[in-house]
Amino acid sequence: MQIFLDTADVALLKAGIATGLIDGVTTNPSLIAKSGRDFKAVIAEICGFFDGSVSAEVAAVDAPTMIAEGRELAKIAPNVTVKIPLTRDGLIATKILVDEGKAVNVTLCFSAVQALLAAKAGATYISPFIGRLDDMGMRGMELIEEIRAIYDIHDFGTKILAASIRTPDHVRDAAIAGADCATLPVSVFEALYKHPLTEKGLEQFLKDWAGTGQSIL
Ligand code: E4P
Secondary structure, three states, rough: OOOEEOOHHEEEOOOHHOOOOOOOEEEOHHHHHHOOOHHHHHHHHHHOOOOOOEEEOOOOHHHHHHHHHHHHOOOOOEEEEEEEEHHHHHHHHHHHHHHOOEEEEEEEEHHHHHHHHHHHOOOOOOEEEEEHHHHOOHHHHHHHHHHHHHHHOOOOOOOOOOOOOHHHHHHHHHHHHHOOOOEHHHHHHHOOOOOOOHHHHHHHHHHHHHHHHHOOO
């Protein structure tokens, strides 16, 4: 499963990407607002040091303007993925941009039939929002399972990009459910490799090693 980072904070992104484990980046208008920076400048900066998929979201709600914005965003760098909300107009814009050869991430997906339409429109990625469904008292992960089944039965190539991830358990469950990718806040990514027994075990190993008086180098 590919791991994307869900942030527009360039310093945090650079630190995460330095692990060599990051396959893509997602941003959204809220994350851009949080960064306090110029949208296109941030996307250009990220694409300057990272060549994986970088999702940049349109701000329009009508198809013609979404298409124009998508074309503008795609001009920033070849690895920009145009992010489009899952609305009727968004699906129209998706089809046209995909037909032009642009990568499109269809976002704000909350149902399996929405995901079916995004796949029919040729979306490169579909972003089901797990955490926001959980917040409503629903089981967000069921949506990943349903989309996986539909895409496999009907042989759709759209990649499932699990989004609105809040915990390491979400990452585990999305991987088990067959998500192709998951986009994580940096805090969740940093929590993935940590385990108290790893820390405890390492502490003991280091203590015992020091007692040997040996060195490897
Ligand atoms: C990513 O593409 C989404 O915009 C993001 O994961 C949404 O996460 P949130 O529900 O925590 O805002």
